[in-house]
Amino acid sequence: MxxxxxxxxxxxxxxxxxxxxxxxxxxYAASGTITLRGKLVHASGVLGHFDSEVDAELAGLDWARAWVDAHS
Structure with missing residues (x-):
């Protein structure tokens, strides 16, 4: 993570x-989560499947940043 x-x-x-x-x-299945001041804001479902743990985590981070950009 x-x-x-x-x-x-x-x-x-x-x-x-x-x-x-x-x-x-x-x-590895990827997912993302967004929190604000320790509280859950939003979480994705499975975003995709990857051969690398790191690639899956990066996909989750990319999704979470995009969600914040779209909702700010």
Whole structure:
């Protein structure tokens, strides 16, 4: 999970490991969350699936920043 401050909000990018069968490689589902002063403002559903944990987290952060831009 990665977080950062953005225009007064705290934005979060999450990665959730997905294992489909024991022989397949790991994939990561991305999601994002926005909080303000410690309270939940909005959370995404699954934004996509990625081969890298970092890529999934960055997708969540990108989504959260875009949400803040659209709602500020």
């Amino acid at each position: 990665q977080s950062q401050s953005y225009h007064g909000y705290q934005v979060w990018g999450h990665s959730i490991v997905e294992l489909e069968g024991q022989l397949q490689t790991k994939r």
